[in-house]
Amino acid sequence: MTNSTPITYCTYESPVGSLLIGGEGGALEFLHFPESSRRREIAEGWVEDASPYGDLIAQLAAYFAGELKVFSLTWRLIGTDFQKSVWEQLAAIPFGEIRSYGDVAKALNNPGASRAVGLANNANPLPIVIPCHRVIGANGALVGFGGGLDTKVWLLDHEGIPHGTKSNKDQMTFIF
Incomplete structure (x- = not known):
């Protein structure tokens, strides 16, 4: 800037x-x-x-209000090319669905980049709009979220995505 x-x-x-x-x-x-x-x-x-x-x-x-599932906006993202490619993948995750960090890495044709995807996810400048809350750990755990795990749970509940209870401050376990 x-x-x-x-x-x-x-x-x-x-x-x-x-x-x-x-x-x-x-x-x-x-x-x-x-x-x-x-x-x-x-x-x-x-x-x-x-x-x-x-x-x-x-x-x-x-x-x-539960009336919108896909945001249609123009934005200016500031980040590395890799971060922008991750954010593009995040933006493509449909309302009500989740992906793992590994799933996102595979979609980028870089299956070994799960941790790098996690770092880019954490740097997402437009949470909710670019739905980083829809990304979970490989074991189904809800891990770290910039708005806090309570907010992540609220957003997942709002979208009807099943989740478990908190097992500690940084992790949640999915129960289906």
């Missing part, structure tokens, strides 16, 4: 907390959960303006 174009931002009150939405020059570049370690702090010079994000806000409202 350059210093010449201001970052515009807004917040959206959702069932999973206050989401911070923004990007440089009104482009959609990030969506952060309230408790995310990746959440950006609103900085001096940022401009509060929801107007560039009206489509996203309307689609989030429809998603949370």
Whole structure:
């Protein structure tokens, strides 16, 4: 990002907390959960303006109301080519379905890249929109999520995806 174009931002009150939405020059570049370690702090010079994000806000409202299953938005992703290829695969995971990190790596024709997929998943700048919550461990465990595992569980419940109970802070076990 350059210093010449201001970052515009807004917040959206959702069932999973206050989401911070923004990007440089009104482009959609990030969506952060309230408790995310990746959440950006609103900085001096940022401009509060929801107007560039009206489509996203309307689609989030429809998603949370159970009326939208696929987001249709224009965004600007900042990341490596590998990260962008992972995010493209994540965006293709259908509503109500899950994939493992290994499944995503195989879809990229790089079956040994499960850990790298996990790192790219963790760097996803647009969770919910690019549904990283639909990715699980190879053993079916729900592992780490930027918005916290409670948020991941809420999103999976919302989409009707079965899951188990938490076995510890960082892992959950699927029960079918």
